[in-house]
Amino acid sequence: EAGVAQSPRYKIIEKRQSVAFWCNPISGHATLYWYQQILGQGPKLLIQFQNNGVVDDSQLPKDRFSAERLKGVDSTLKIQPAKLEDSAVYLCASSNQYAGDLHNEQFFGPGTRLTVL
């Protein structure tokens, strides 16, 4: 079974530029998550999709971050414009259980390491 795929693996941009990340979840997984992990910290959930609908985006900085999952499979996360504090690893995860299940095992992709100069 193929895992969660993400691209690019690394990205270096200057502040105020825009950037987009792509995620392809495990086949059949209805739930998709985007996390931000700043160095030395645990992952912080940005947005959660169930199929192509948003379950929770309360921690997404909507003035600069946007995400979509148009056909309920692949997803993109965009930052526009980027700030220095956006430097982090952006992790995508997927799950084949309903978001409200007590046990909801998430499988993480390799992440995209973003550096904003």
Place this chain on the structure above:
Amino acid sequence: QKEVEQNSGPLSVPEGAIASLNCTYSDRGSQSFFWYRQYSGKSPELIMFIYSNGDKEDGRFTAQLNKASQYVSLLIRDSQPSDSATYLCAVRRGGSYIPTFGRGTSLIVHP
């Protein structure tokens, strides 16, 4: 106010010893508790999950939960150098979709 607290470490133990990793949480409504392992430069992978008070064992790993004390721990028996990684505690309250992660504890198992 941090919701999930972990000592960042590093925790250093000799090979073959028991490693004890601790996590406290502030939300009494928390119902699901997860331990993830994250190797340097890699993504987190789930090791254990626990919902009920008491112990849950899986191979060399034991998760312990005490909801009254708002405390969850992970014991690793017969520690191996390959166990050297950062261990993340994650907590989710009942009815919520959002897991909250601690900052992780770095474990070093030396030969």
